[in-house]
Amino acid sequence: MHKTEYYSISDPARLDEIKAALEGAFAVSPGEASTVKETYYDTFDSALYKSGRFLTRRARRFHLREKGREAASAGAAPRTGSAYLTWADFPEGRLRDVLREAGEIRAILPLVTITRHTRSWALLGAEEKTVVRLRLVESVSGEENDAAPIRAAILEAEPVRGYGAEFEKLAEILSGLGLEPGEDDILSASLKARGETIGTYSSRVSVSLDPGMPSGKAIRKILKALLETMKKNEDGMLRDIDTEFLHDFRVSVRRSRSALTLTRDIYTEEERERWKDALRTLGRMTNRLRDLDIYLLGKEKYAAMVPPSLQPGLEALFALIADERERAFREFRAFAGSDEYRRILLSWGAFLDSPASSGTGGRAGKPVIKLARKRIRKRYESALALGGAITDDSPDSDLHTLRIECKKLRYYLEFFESLFPGDEARRAIKQLKSLQDNLGDFNDLHVQQGSVHGFLSLVPAGSPSERDIVEAAGGLISCLYSRQEERRAEFASRFEEFSGPETKDLFDKMLSGN
Amino acid sequence: MITIALYSMKGGVGKTAAAVNLAHLASSDGFRTLICDLDPQGASSWYFRIRAGKNFNSSKFIKGGRGIDENIKGTDYPGLDLLPSKLSFRNLDLALDDLKKSKTRLRKIFSEVSDEYDYLFLDCPPGISLVSENVLDAADIVLVPLVPTPLSVLTFEKLGSFMDKKEFDAAKVYPFFSMAERRKSLHVETMERLSSENRNVLASVIPYRSEIERMGVYREPITAHMPGSFSAKAYSALWAEVKDLAAGNVRKPHG
Structure with missing residues (x-):
């Protein structure tokens, strides 16, 4: 069975071209749209990210979201006062447990603040039946009123059971436009666009040597x-x-x-x-x-x-x-x-x-x-x-x-x-x-x-x-x-x-x- | 997985409409939901714009396993899948009759998907047949739509005696009024009488409304198409009652 694929669109100017290609092959029905402003948090060694989770703050409340899901956990507001947040600052509950398990002795640090626009579409087959679900997640980061805000976009394609052929057709069309599914999500793509990375730090020694090297x-x-x-x-x-x-x-x-x-x-x-x-x-x-x-x-x-x-x-x-x-x-x-x-x-x-x-x-x-x-x-x-x-x-x-x-x-x-x-x-x-x-x-x-x-x-x-x-x-x-x-x-x-x-x-x- | 059958001996009582809308509401609540269209007319498949694959038929269906797995299709709604029916399902009785343990076959077939779904809705063909017996065996809750007329009540009472005869647990049968018209005094009197006689009658009433009939035109659950409508609210109230039953009053499945 197919799984949800993530396509990183590094040049948002290409979105129109992509949309046109999809509309040439499928009837496209627009769905819901939403915009949130959120700050992403993680430990220095990206413990949450590496376990497929995003910790975000909207206003004062923190939410935990799993990759590929839109729904976030109920929000919790940490105790304020400490210079750097840790799991211990959060009220008792699942969020605190998850944070403790991810990094008992590490601080939880802000990474980036983005405005996240999410729009969804259904690709339709015969009789206007939904055959693939698409979500376009766009992020804008940078200062308010910045002349050149930094943009990133991820297109998420979610298969519908029983419509594998249509999912493959979509992959083919996107491939024709030079888009291949990858590992990036909206957080890593936003950071990449800013010239930053996530999940790359490790305290392990990792050098690649060749036996014949002097x-x-x-x-x-x-x-x-x-x-x-x-x-x-x-x-x-x-x-x-x-x-x-x-x-x-x-x-x-x-x-x-x-x-x-x-x-x-x-x-x-x-x-x-x-x-x-x-x-x-x-x-x-x-x-x-x-x-x-x-x-x-x-x-x-x-x-x-x-x-x-x-x-x-x-x-x-x-x-x-x-x-x-x-x-x-x-x-x-x-x-x-x-x-x-x-x-x-x-x-x-x-x-x-x-x-x-x-x-x-x-x-x-x-x-x-x-x-x-x-x-x-x-x-x-x-x-x-x-x-x-x-x-x-x-x-x-x-x-x-x-x-x-x-x-x-x-x-x-x-x-x-x-x-x-x-x-x-x-x-x-x-x-x-x-x-x-x-x-x-x-x-x-x-x-x-x-x-x-x-x-x-x-x-x-x-x-x-x-x-x-x-x-x-x-x-x-x-x-x-x-x-x-x-x-x-x-x-x-x-x-x-x-x-x-x-x-x-x-x-x-x-x-x-x- | 909790199995809920929409069943009636009489046809044209709003059975499929209830199955489709309740299944949609279940998936909207975040439950992984499967609706199985057992009616050879394929009305619920039609409402979801889903056609069964060419190779799917009643004998594949009663074999269970891969044949079922490959033919389940996602609907337009996240978390809601459908197993479409085929015209050949009109022979389901005969196909079942050839089997050993012919009366508990559906229970066995569906036990194979029980890890994948929280709710299974069975949209059953009308009549009393081997298929009905299977459905009454497999279901944790049997919902019976009743048009509030004396004749419907009489048919419903027949279901009661049939279940007694076959030693099914009649306590899992919950009638609800369907296609009810408050301006008809006959409807009102019938509803009042049956509600006072039968403790299992659900409080929610699905009204007679053209917007429900028109589901065949726009081909969506009314709870998705017109969520604010009077009919959609009636289904939501019915779902709230059924969800409560499922949470507390469900007997444990066998085995």
């Missing part, structure tokens, strides 16, 4: 992609829209540092040291802020760990952490406004734009596949050796070392994923992830115990809630410790899985060849 060029491509992600997150991070901007920025910095470890004999020692230092500074200057974010994001989880009697102390502790977070953010913003910060990003960008970033060392010209295989193998074997030596009596720091090793291996696999045919790299990452989750949790729980201890220094001396806070912190620390021990107990089985034959096969397949 190593230096490949590394440069990876580093450039990572810098690109950093830049995309910079604005949201500095405006403090939500905590994910800083997080994604930091992950890109860490990945860049990891990529630099691949550049021996590609870049000069001096270059390597210089850029590692620069990137380390970016990491260091954001560590404190991220730690505090993690605490605040986990507030509900921590509250569930301690008994009711300790809740008031925990509340007071979190109030102090929130204040500290404000202070840390101001400090970070001062750094981000400094010459040092600007210089790091500008010089790093300038380097990656210069021919030097393709490498001048002896290994710069060697095929990247060799580099990838060699370095992935080294990390994999090292992870196996480190993990294999861990016993129930090993100190926490041994698990920490293994965690770092696994992280590097993971980054390498992600950088070089495109070099390996089939889905071996993807599957190897999946196997690794299960072990990493365990090690990550173990480490987080370990670090958090120390942090809670550290937060006690925030309590002003002689504060009336000092005693409550200290008790709550003590309770929390013992919960964190017992959870850390649970993770440790799970480690052996997770590692066994990772070091087993199934994972080994995957790595062997990837790493064999020369």
Whole structure:
């Protein structure tokens, strides 16, 4: 059976021509028309759009509409006051649930305001029977009274059951006019007309490399992609829209540092040291802020760990952490406004734009596949050796070392994923992830115990809630410790899985060849 | 899926008009609706300007499955599909008679589309036949249009005894007055008498109006063509009652 098709009409001046062609082949009966002015909203990573939904605001009320449907959900007005909307600002109900599921920790941001005109027609067959339904959705965006408003149009063709031949005839006529059905809807088409995109941001590393590509060029491509992600997150991070901007920025910095470890004999020692230092500074200057974010994001989880009697102390502790977070953010913003910060990003960008970033060392010209295989193998074997030596009596720091090793291996696999045919790299990452989750949790729980201890220094001396806070912190620390021990107990089985034959096969397949 | 049959032993009582308008109102409410034209005269197909495919016939129909699936057609109204009838449906009785379980065949055929639709309306041919028996078996609600005259009431009472004899649940039969004329005292008296005797008589009355007769000219449900008209409002009131019945008073389908 046919499904609704979407034709993007990039040049609205062609509408008359299209209409004439349709009228030449079908009797056309006009239907309803409507005009609404609405603002589209989504998270920075387009979570709603990617799930086929549009969140729009008309006047104060928000509506959710599914792609291909005209009907929207009943409107809801969010609480006002917060600088950036999140799901939590909406009244309880389906809309709030959908928003929470789409992006629990992301802000909901306005994308574009359009005036949307919708007109429908029925194409008629014998005896004036409707055989295809058409909807033309046109959008106009831009300032009021703009001399050159920006226009986009989508023609939606909905088949009528039992009239497939007529639907195919329509497709043929449109094809004759150079129109083919596509993926665009009125939102993506409106944004395209404005030179913007939607749904393209992802925090994943996605670089397409060729096995024969010189190593230096490949590394440069990876580093450039990572810098690109950093830049995309910079604005949201500095405006403090939500905590994910800083997080994604930091992950890109860490990945860049990891990529630099691949550049021996590609870049000069001096270059390597210089850029590692620069990137380390970016990491260091954001560590404190991220730690505090993690605490605040986990507030509900921590509250569930301690008994009711300790809740008031925990509340007071979190109030102090929130204040500290404000202070840390101001400090970070001062750094981000400094010459040092600007210089790091500008010089790093300038380097990656210069021919030097393709490498001048002896290994710069060697095929990247060799580099990838060699370095992935080294990390994999090292992870196996480190993990294999861990016993129930090993100190926490041994698990920490293994965690770092696994992280590097993971980054390498992600950088070089495109070099390996089939889905071996993807599957190897999946196997690794299960072990990493365990090690990550173990480490987080370990670090958090120390942090809670550290937060006690925030309590002003002689504060009336000092005693409550200290008790709550003590309770929390013992919960964190017992959870850390649970993770440790799970480690052996997770590692066994990772070091087993199934994972080994995957790595062997990837790493064999020369 | 809730199956609603429009059924009457007598012809020319406004059965098809009711089926077409009620189905249209159901789809306008957002329910996925199918109307099945069982009458070989094909009046509801005609109202929707739909012709059955060349290869469709009564034996394909009673086979069910793909033959039905391929012959359902979308109407001019979103959410409203129609399975058209063919002249060969005049032989539906004979075709059914050849089958095992000949009295429950329609129930089986329609169970195959029950996931696709919220409401199924059956527009039945007049008379008492094997087709009627199938319809009375398959329907969750049987709506019987009654022209308010003593003769119609007599025929309706015969339906009651027929259902008793065949052990159908008479509680699912709901008569409503059709083609009623308030200026005729005979109509008014008959309506009052039957309403007091039968608890299932619906309150909505479909009037005798030329605009309903003219549906055959403009070939649309009157609820779409003249939604503000007196007749369209009468159908809307009837639909509101039927929707209530469907929401609360429907017996669970077998199996």
